[in-house]
Amino acid sequence: MVIEIKNLVKRYDKIIALDYLNLMVKEGQIHGILGPAGSGKTTLTDCILGLKKYDKGSILLWGKKMERDSYELKRDIGVVLEEEAVFEELTLYENISYFCSLYLGDKQKVKEYTKETIEFLGLEDFIRLYPKKLSPGLLRRLNFACGIVHKPKLLILDEPIEDTDPHSKKKIMDSIMELKNRGTTILYFSQEIDEIEQLCTEITMLDKGKVIAQGTKEELKDMISLGEKITVEVYSLSENQLKDISQLPNVSGAEYNNQSLIMRAKKGRNNLMTLLDYLQEQKIPFGRIITEMPTLDDVYLEITGKELKD
Numbered sequence: 001m002v003i004e005i006k007n008l009v010k011r012y013d014k015i016i017a018l019d020y021l022n023l024m025v026k027e028g029q030i031h032g033i034l035g036p037a038g039s040g041k042t043t044l045t046d047c048i049l050g051l052k053k054y055d056k057g058s059i060l061l062w063g064k065k066m067e068r069d070s071y072e073l074k075r076d077i078g079v080v081l082e083e084e085a086v087f088e089e090l091t092l093y094e095n096i097s098y099f100c101s102l103y104l105g106d107k108q109k110v111k112e113y114t115k116e117t118i119e120f121l122g123l124e125d126f127i128r129l130y131p132k133k134l135s136p137g138l139l140r141r142l143n144f145a146c147g148i149v150h151k152p153k154l155l156i157l158d159e160p161i162e163d164t165d166p167h168s169k170k171k172i173m174d175s176i177m178e179l180k181n182r183g184t185t186i187l188y189f190s191q192e193i194d195e196i197e198q199l200c201t202e203i204t205m206l207d208k209g210k211v212i213a214q215g216t217k218e219e220l221k222d223m224i225s226l227g228e229k230i231t232v233e234v235y236s237l238s239e240n241q242l243k244d245i246s247q248l249p250n251v252s253g254a255e256y257n258n259q260s261l262i263m264r265a266k267k268g269r270n271n272l273m274t275l276l277d278y279l280q281e282q283k284i285p286f287g288r289i290i291t292e293m294p295t296l297d298d299v300y301l302e303i304t305g306k307e308l309k310d
C-alpha cells in the first residue's frame with residue numbers, strides 16, 4: 001500500500017475539516033478524490049505531506065509515518081497544486097532544472113531529467129521564456145513539469161488542469177496516463193467528473209470531510225437506484241400521453257420540451273423497450289433516440305442531495 005489513512009480527524013476550532021476519513025491507495029493506481037469546494041481536499045493534501053498536524057488517526061506512506069523532516073519520503077513524492085508555484089525570475093528551463101536540483105545532487109542527472117521532462121511535455125520551443133511570457137496553458141504545463149521532474153513514485157495532483165485550454169489539457173492528461181503506465185501512483189483531486197472518469201481507476205467521494213462513497217466508477221454507479229436517461233425526438237405528444245409515460249413501470253420522471261421527450265428510469269431491464277412499445281402502440285411518430293447511463297454527478301447528487309458544482 002502506498003497511502004494508508006485511518007480514521008483521520010482534522011479540526012479548525014469548531015469546523016471539522018476531515019471527519020474520520022479512511023483512504024487506501026495501492027501502488028500503480030490513479031486514485032481520484034472527488035469533492036466540491038470546501039470538502040477538505042487541501043487539508044487532506046497538507047496532512048499527507050506532513051505540513052499540517054491532525055487531531056486523530058494515522059497516515060502511513062509506504063508503511064512509514066510522514067514527519068516535517070522525513071526527507072527520504074519527500075524525495076519520492078511530487079506535488080502539483082492548482083496555483084502555479086514557479087519563479088518569475090527564472091526561465092522555463094531554469095525553473096524545471098531548479099526544482100529537480102532540490103531533490104537530486106548529481107548535476108548530470110539534473111540536466112538529463114530536465115531535458116527528458118521538457119520533451120515529455122512538449123515544451124522544447126519555450127525553454128528560454130520567462131513565466132510571464134507563457135500562455136496560461138504553457139504555464140500549467142511548466143507547473144506540472146516542476147512537480148514531476150525528479151521522477152517521484154507518488155504524485156499528488158490538486159486540480160492540475162483546471163481552466164486549461166484543450167491542447168494543454170490533453171497534453172497533461174496524456175502525461176498522467178503515461179506516468180501511470182510507468183508505475184507512478186497518483187492521487188488526483190478534482191471537482192471535474194470527466195477528468196476523474198477518464199483517468200482514475202479508483203474513486204473516493206468526499207463531502208464535508210467525510211468519505212461518502214468509495215470504489216471503481218462501475219461500483220459507484222451501481223450504488224444508486226437511478227437507471228438510464230432516454231431522450232427521444234417526438235414531434236407531438238399530448239399531456240395525457242406524457243402522463244402515461246411517467247406512469248410506465250420503472251419510470252421516475254418524464255418531460256416534454258421542444259419536440260424532445262426525456263424519460264428518466266430507475267435501474268432495471270427493458271426501460272427503452274417499454275417506452276418504444278408505448279410510442280408504437282399509440283402510433284406516435286419518433287426520430288432520434290439517445291440513451292445516457294448515470295454519471296458520477298448523478299451518484300454524488302443521489303447520495304448527498306446536492307450537485308458537485310454550483
Ligand SMILES: Nc1ncnc2c1ncn2[C@@H]1O[C@H](COP(=O)(O)OP(=O)(O)OP(=O)(O)O)[C@@H](O)[C@H]1O
Nearest residue numbers: 012015016017035036037038039040041042043044
Ligand atoms: N486555516 C483554516 N482555518 C479555519 N477553517 C479552515 C482553514 N482551512 C480550511 N478551513 C475549512 O475547512 C474546510 C475544508 O477546507 P479545505 O480547504 O481543505 O477544502 P477544499 O476541498 O480543499 O476546498 P477548496 O477546493 O475550496 O480549496 C472548509 O470548511 C474550510 O472553510
